[in-house]
Amino acid sequence: MRKRLSQLFLDWLACTYGVVLLHRIVWLEVISARPLPFAWAGSGSATILTTVPDWVLYAIVGAVGASIAGFTGASLVALLRGELAPNSWQRRIALHVGSLLLSLTFVTGWIVTKISLTDMFSSERLRAAGRIFSSLLTPEFSILPQAIAAIIETVYLAFMATALALPASFVLSFLAARNLMREHQWTRLLYTLLRIVTNFTRSIEPLVWAVIFTVWVKVGPFPGMLALMVHTISSLVKQYSEQIEDIDPGPMEAIASTGARPLQVVWFGVVPQIVIPFLSFTIYRWDINVRMATIIGLVGGGGIGTMLNQYQMLAQWHEVGLIVLVIALVVWVMDYVSARIREALL
Amino acid sequence: MALLEINALSKVYPNGTQALRSVSFTVERGEFLAVIGLSGSGKSTLLRCINRLIEPTSGSIVFDGADVTHIKGDALRRYRQQIGMIFQQFNLIGRYSVLQNVLMGALGSVTTLDSILGRYRPELHTMALRNLEIVGIADKAHVRADSLSGGQQQRVAIARALMQEPKLLLADEPVASLDPATSHGVMRYLGYINRQLGCTIICNLHFLSLVREYASRVIALKYGQIVFEGSPAEITDDWFRHIYGDEAVEVEIR
Ligand SMILES: Nc1ncnc2c1ncn2[C@@H]1O[C@H](COP(=O)(O)OP(=O)(O)OP(=O)(O)O)[C@@H](O)[C@H]1O
Ligand SMILES: [Mg+2]
Numbered sequence: 001m002r003k004r005l006s007q008l009f010l011d012w013l014a015c016t017y018g019v020v021l022l023h024r025i026v027w028l029e030v031i032s033a034r035p036l037p038f039a040w041a042g043s044g045s046a047t048i049l050t051t052v053p054d055w056v057l058y059a060i061v062g063a064v065g066a067s068i069a070g071f072t073g074a075s076l077v078a079l080l081r082g083e084l085a086p087n088s089w090q091r092r093i094a095l096h097v098g099s100l101l102l103s104l105t106f107v108t109g110w111i112v113t114k115i116s117l118t119d120m121f122s123s124e125r126l127r128a129a130g131r132i133f134s135s136l137l138t139p140e141f142s143i144l145p146q147a148i149a150a151i152i153e154t155v156y157l158a159f160m161a162t163a164l165a166l167p168a169s170f171v172l173s174f175l176a177a178r179n180l181m182r183e184h185q186w187t188r189l190l191y192t193l194l195r196i197v198t199n200f201t202r203s204i205e206p207l208v209w210a211v212i213f214t215v216w217v218k219v220g221p222f223p224g225m226l227a228l229m230v231h232t233i234s235s236l237v238k239q240y241s242e243q244i245e246d247i248d249p250g251p252m253e254a255i256a257s258t259g260a261r262p263l264q265v266v267w268f269g270v271v272p273q274i275v276i277p278f279l280s281f282t283i284y285r286w287d288i289n290v291r292m293a294t295i296i297g298l299v300g301g302g303g304i305g306t307m308l309n310q311y312q313m314l315a316q317w318h319e320v321g322l323i324v325l326v327i328a329l330v331v332w333v334m335d336y337v338s339a340r341i342r343e344a345l346l
Numbered sequence: 347m348a349l350l351e352i353n354a355l356s357k358v359y360p361n362g363t364q365a366l367r368s369v370s371f372t373v374e375r376g377e378f379l380a381v382i383g384l385s386g387s388g389k390s391t392l393l394r395c396i397n398r399l400i401e402p403t404s405g406s407i408v409f410d411g412a413d414v415t416h417i418k419g420d421a422l423r424r425y426r427q428q429i430g431m432i433f434q435q436f437n438l439i440g441r442y443s444v445l446q447n448v449l450m451g452a453l454g455s456v457t458t459l460d461s462i463l464g465r466y467r468p469e470l471h472t473m474a475l476r477n478l479e480i481v482g483i484a485d486k487a488h489v490r491a492d493s494l495s496g497g498q499q500q501r502v503a504i505a506r507a508l509m510q511e512p513k514l515l516l517a518d519e520p521v522a523s524l525d526p527a528t529s530h531g532v533m534r535y536l537g538y539i540n541r542q543l544g545c546t547i548i549c550n551l552h553f554l555s556l557v558r559e560y561a562s563r564v565i566a567l568k569y570g571q572i573v574f575e576g577s578p579a580e581i582t583d584d585w586f587r588h589i590y591g592d593e594a595v596e597v598e599i600r
Contacts, residue, residue, distance in 0.1 A: 254437035257397055259427030259454030267462055272441045
């Protein structure tokens, strides 16, 4: 019953989605060729039914489609769940509906992103491309000392973010590991809360954190470090705790059976199994953080990114070229070094 | 007074599997009790219920005259300190040395901070080395535990359990991942501990030949119920087919 209902609901979502695209994109944009701005909002079909708002209409048509799919069995959801017999007509129809939805999505994407080959390859545009590439490829070496100072700031910023996130992530990861927390009601509650919080903070990009912290503690490397640290904690807690959930429970049982205390069970039964993967994750995080730190600099988070942003605003492309070169070199070196260290650990 | 009394013990796992169905038996001091039965008959569940690594669903466990079925916290840890356990997969901490692994058997009597800093009392060190001598690998005290062979690792596990000076030793298929010769080696140490140190043993075993050689008494589980209880010599061919099913053929391990 629940399965049928969820199938009906998902079919309804899919049908409504198709109807919206068919009307707003295919009918209004392509066939009636209404000019942009784009017609997602506003009532475009006033001519069809003046009293009912468009979206209600879409929902109703979608519901009709979902009901038909439900009755005949030619349901997209059933197809995706692999419930339709290989050669049935229901499967063929569902396949057609599915490919229609896919092509509609592609057409919509094309229109929404305003893809235009003339914008890219007209002679005027090609000349502009030539200008920037030739500038970038002849970097201005006189600012090399500043660039090196800035990238050092970035690397240290990334290091501090990782180092400060490490102890917090380590402790929290045990509280976010289901196999350690499922025994009691309270620990299970804590586990759930922690999972919700870290999932939420992780879904906020470091760039957004950087914007928040530049308002909080003013522009500079410090807010950049804070932004990376918050993101690193939530990412490491996830990676660490998944590693903890993956351990062999045998040693834990063995330590618990000696009459050891819970902390001893974790220290001797769990920690030895995870130190190496934890180290490896952490070094990889530092590597990722160096890349992210350059991006975060663009919004005022300090280091080489801030420098890049300044020269880009002034359209000094030779200088930008040098900065890009320095970033690429350092990222490549970090990547290589961290890969080597992680290899050596395994 | 018997050392251990199990009364109508049942275990239903959260997924609905009924692993034990009203199992009752007693274990006298000094016994070497073998538990046999097909894979999935509930042997491991039974052992883990005894030291409460698994919570039984119903029934009771009386150890040394005290009901331990529902004890918690410190009481549970003190109870577990009296019961050693060894496992099929040895469950040593591979990154630590043999000696450190043996010392872990004494964790219950060392504070958390001391154990994390590796500060064990001198007499525990002496005891650990003596226990390594009992199982014949004192010379390996300072090598990493995961560099040992399977049979040696199991002997380290026995030494670790001996640190608890256990009244009862639970052994969950201690030789199932060892070759026949090594198996006998490990079983002989268990026999020695049973007779010379007076430690009561409950041991899950797969091979009847080992049961006949080492156990003083046997219980057989089938679908979570006790279907046989008696001395090893009483397991006739009929009983064997009853316990293991008609298709089973006995294999010898020498
Ligand atoms: N954690 C668990 N959750 C659910 N069911 C389990 C769990 N552990 C064991 N079982 C089931 O309980 C039954 C008894 O398992 P148990 O491990 O006690 O058997 P066993 O006699 O030790 O078998 P083996 O010889 O394979 O070790 C089996 O059907 C098993 O699948
Ligand atoms: Mg088992």
